[in-house]
Amino acid sequence: MISVFGSKVGQEELDEIRSSIEAQWMGIGPKTRAFEELFAKRLGTKQFALLDSGSNSLFMAVRLLNLPVGAQVVLPSLTWISCAHAVILAGCEPVFCDVEIETQNVSARTIAPHLSPKTGAIMVVHYAGKPVRMQPIQEFGIPIIEDAAHAVDSKLDGKACGTIGAVGAFSFDAVKNLAMGEGGGVTAQDPETVARARTLRYCGIGKSGFEASANKDRWWEYNIVDFFPKFLPNDINASIGLAQLRKLNQLQAYRKQIWNLYQREFVDLGWLALPCDPEPDEQHSYFTYFVRVPGGRRDQFAKYLYTQGIYTTFRYHPLHLNPIYKSTAKLPNSEQLNEEGLNLPLHPNLSSADIDKIISTVKAFSKEI
Numbered sequence: 564m565i566s567v568f569g570s571k572v573g574q575e576e577l578d579e580i581r582s583s584i585e586a587q588w589m590g591i592g593p594k595t596r597a598f599e600e601l602f603a604k605r606l607g608t609k610q611f612a613l614l615d616s617g618s619n620s621l622f623m624a625v626r627l628l629n630l631p632v633g634a635q636v637v638l639p640s641l642t643w644i645s646c647a648h649a650v651i652l653a654g655c656e657p658v659f660c661d662v663e664i665e666t667q668n669v670s671a672r673t674i675a676p677h678l679s680p681k682t683g684a685i686m687v688v689h690y691a692g693k694p695v696r697m698q699p700i701q702e703f704g705i706p707i708i709e710d711a712a713h714a715v716d717s718k719l720d721g722k723a724c725g726t727i728g729a730v731g732a733f734s735f736d737a738v739k740n741l742a743m744g745e746g747g748g749v750t751a752q753d754p755e756t757v758a759r760a761r762t763l764r765y766c767g768i769g770k771s772g773f774e775a776s777a778n779k780d781r782w783w784e785y786n787i788v789d790f791f792p793k794f795l796p797n798d799i800n801a802s803i804g805l806a807q808l809r810k811l812n813q814l815q816a817y818r819k820q821i822w823n824l825y826q827r828e829f830v831d832l833g834w835l836a837l838p839c840d841p842e843p844d845e846q847h848s849y850f851t852y853f854v855r856v857p858g859g860r861r862d863q864f865a866k867y868l869y870t871q872g873i874y875t876t877f878r879y880h881p882l883h884l885n886p887i888y889k890s891t892a893k894l895p896n897s898e899q900l901n902e903e904g905l906n907l908p909l910h911p912n913l914s915s916a917d918i919d920k921i922i923s924t925v926k927a928f929s930k931e932i
């Protein structure tokens with residue numbers, strides 16, 4: 564079965580892990596610091612704090628904004644559950660908004676009806692790595708959290724996604740463009756906010772060692788500055804991340820090549836709506852290839868591909884339709900995408916034979932309808 568998501572790891576990752584094992588150092592340490600420095604540099608930001616997952620990075624991002632309990636956070640319904648969970652776990656209220664049908668991204672238009680005096684923040688998701696148009700949203704004057712889980716290589720007008728809003732959250736889980744098994748992290752406009760993330764991520768411990776000791780000689784003391792879980796990264800995952808970071812341009816070039824090939828090969832299939840290419844001022848990350856199959860044929864198409872050995876999925880089942888959130892929102896585009904959307908395989912572990920098979924099988928479905 565051809566998988567829908569995937570990453571490519573090999574000797575470079577093994578070599579990095581080996582050097583940490585040989586140094587007898589698995590916890591947070593030099594590899595974590597090296598990754599943080601290099602990734603911040605790549606983003607063009609001063610500071611980046613590595614954390615243990617993208618989901619926890621979103622919770623961290625909400626907490627970093629110091630929103631009052633009960634504040635509302637407007638976010639897309641078409642996103643991963645961690646976005647809403649982060650808001651709720653931080654004592655705030657998620658308010659789901661719609662996305663644009665062509666981009667699967669939120670816009671000022673889809674956010675505006677959900678703003679209220681209780682709105683404390685807006686969370687945007689750069690779906691598939693296509694940048695959300697930030698400027699009209701920034702004009703609301705409300706702090707923005709960017710979920711850049713799909714957008715590790717995305718840019719808008721030359722600025723890296725994740726570095727445009729107040730706080731940006733990244734994911735490096737096993738199938739992300741930059742994969743380290745599990746991992747994530749945050750960056751912020753203000754380096755002090757990232758420094759605070761570094762404090763919070765270790766159970767909210769501020770100072771430790773001699774610095775924390777009241778009389779300066781009890782180095783085993785620590786002062787606790789906040790109540791926070793442990794979201795610490797480690798040098799094994801950071802080792803994988805370092806190797807992935809070195810080859811990220813190459814991995815991205817391969818993703819782009821597959822994307823462009825699909826766009827060319829599928830353009831004449833009248834029954835298939837293709838994803839948007841990036842605008843001239845945008846850089847895309849090509850995390851996933853999202854198509855629409857209007858006319859009630861999406862499930863038939865997915866089953867057809869499955870029987871031919873091609874796995875697909877639909878990301879994301881709209882959150883407002885999930886009873887746990889008790890939402891009464893009506894979000895027509897998200898609901899339409901729930902019926903029509905499908906993610907086709909796009910990742911660096913696809914072989915040329917896999918890609919050829921995907922293209923010919925998608926085209927062959929034309930005869931089934």
Ligand SMILES: Cc1ncc(COP(=O)(O)O)c(C=O)c1O
Pocket residue numbers: 616617618619621642643645646688710712713733734735736745746747
């Ligand atoms: C849009 C989005 N945000 C956040 C996350 C959470 O990241 P992680 O899996 O690293 O916890 C994901 C993971 O798939 C995601 O797709």
